[in-house]
Amino acid sequence: MNKHIAIDLGASNGRVLVGDLTEFEVVHRFVTHNDQILGSFYWNLQSLFSEIKVGLKKAFSQYGDQIRSIGIDTWGVDYVLTDETGSLVSLCYHYRDGRTDGLISVVSEKLGGKMRIYERTGIAFQPFNTLYQLAAMQRDRGAALASARHYLSVPDLLAYWLTGVMKNERSHASTTQLYDPRTGDWAWDLIDDMQFDRRLFGPIVDSGTILGSLTGEVAHEVGADGSALVIASAAHDTASAVAAVPASRDETPLYISSGTWSLLGVELPAPRTDRSAMESGFTNEVAASSQIRFLKNIMGMWIQQECVRHWEREENREISWKDLDAETLLCQTYQGYIDPSDVRFLKPNSYDNLMVDRINVWCDEHALKRPSSKGEYMVAIYRGLAKAYAKAIKDLEGVLNLHFTSLYIIGGGCKNEILDQWTAQETGLTVYAGPVEATALGNLVVQAWACKELKDLQEGRDLIRSRQKVKVFQP
Incomplete structure (x- = not known):
């Protein structure tokens, strides 16, 4: 039976998986390292590429010519x-780096206002958008920008290093705030008005495009016979995750892709770029199907993860998630909560600005009792997330004039059964939690579709619904 390799890189860890939609296994797991160098945050892409090759070598050693x-x-x-x-003309900045602070207003003024940008791109205004990252480089490192000839997203670059083929995959390009979802091309007028070199932005290809074979050098290093193809899957991880929502053909499923971020939304046939959509904070990104993922970015498990990382460093021990969940349930009577959308929660811990301290200050500002234990911090985070989900769903129903009765929570965050239940209670919706490995499964769906093993993406969703575990939580 044919097998496929899904390389799934999240903001905290990466996995190399092998399999199909009926069964798969993780053959290699690793941390997606980032480094602070002279005050700036960068991704260590060379290290990630080395880990990917370790995973590929393991996969080809075990499955050889079965891998398609x-x-x-x-x-x-x-x-x-x-x-x-x-x-490379520069290291790869981490999206949480602070160099883009304040640039939304500067760039919006330069481009004629937020409404013009939103009408052209449909992307919500976040300080980490590629538009503002490039604007920061233009301001601070103009010589490096001037020497550049090609823009590549992180997955575009990794695919280039595997194949020698440079392409810009569509779902990822749509996150830049420099892509026009109506024309399906770059937003050339914004690019020109920003005085970015048009030559940077190359051909955009659909999810499922075959890029080519591994280079001879890489194939030799990982033990591949050269027959396996590298496919531009849904290169944005949320697009891959949404491709695995276990919904039936006649549904318009409401979903949360839950991980470091919580991405809440629906798929639409066309973008919504009107003022009500903009003011509600929704974004229009491209799905694996080339439909529109109309969604809202909500800070997710990142806040929890940063708290745990601080405690583990402080106590010099690994904290058990099982023990932390038990303590959280014992603290349910604590009434504090946070607003996870507050920008103060975006940045990583630093020695003088810890996540737990930001939670304390937020509670002080809102006349709420500070958390006094790890469990109470978790309650504040989970209750805040559930409230944020409920508000976002209400806003979404208002913008689309729809009413939802159920919610799919997919991805690693769906393992948090406390949050699943509290979300059901806060929203009043039936919650379907799973599959956990939605991103990798969606990646596999797109590959199987590209290889003509599926007639369409919905057939992949049908298989996932019948084969993967989904747990139900009632309000």
Whole structure:
């Protein structure tokens, strides 16, 4: 039976999986390292590429000529620039780096206001959008930008290093705030008004496009016979995850892709770029199907993760998630909560600005009792997330004039059964939690579709619904 390799890179960890829609296994798991260098945050892409090759070597060692294709998905917005030879002209900045602070207003004024930008791109205004990252580079590192000839997203670059083929995959390009979802091309007028070099932005290809074979060098290193194809899967991890929502053909499923971020939304046949959509904070990104993922970015498990990382460093021990959940349930009577959308929660811990301290200050500002234990911090985070989900769903129903009765929570965050139940209670919706490995499964769906093993993406969703575990939570 044919197998596919899904390389799934999240903001905290990466996995190389092998399999199909009936069964798969993780053959390699690793941390997606980032480094602070002279005050700036960067992704260590060379390290990630080395880990990917370790995973590929394990996969080909075990499954050899059964492997038909390889696909990569990662988080959105981050990118590299290369010169005309394909060499990097800069390290890859982390989207949480602070160099873009304040640039939304500067760029909006330069481009004629937020409404013009939103009408052209449909992307909500976040300080980490590629548009503002490039604007920061233009301001601070103009010589490096001037020497660049190619823009590549992180998954575009990794695919280039595997194949020698440079392409911009559509679902990822749509996160940049430099893509026009109506024309399906770059937003050239915004690019020109920003005085970015048009030559940077190359051909955009659909999810499921076959890029080519591994280079001879990579094939030799990982033990591949050269027959496996590298496919531009749904390269944005949320697009891959949404492709795996276990909904039936006649549904318009409401979903949350839950992980470091919580991405809440629906799929639409066309973008919504009117003022009500903009003011509600919704974004229009491209799905694997080329439909529109109309969704809202909500800070997710990142806040929880940063608290745990701080406690583990402080106590010099690994914290058990099982023990933390038990303590959280014991603290349910604590009434504090946070607003996870507050921008103060975006940045990583630093020695003088810890996540737990930001939670304390938020509670002080809102006349709420500070958390006094790890469990109470978790209650504040989970209750805040459930409230944020409920508000976003209400806003979405208002913008679309729809009413939802159920919610699919997919991805690693769906394992948090406390949050699943509290979300059901806060929203009044039936919650279907699973599959956990939605992003990798969606990646596999797109590859199987590209290889003509599925007649369409919905057939992949049908298989996932029948084969994967989904747990139900009632209000």
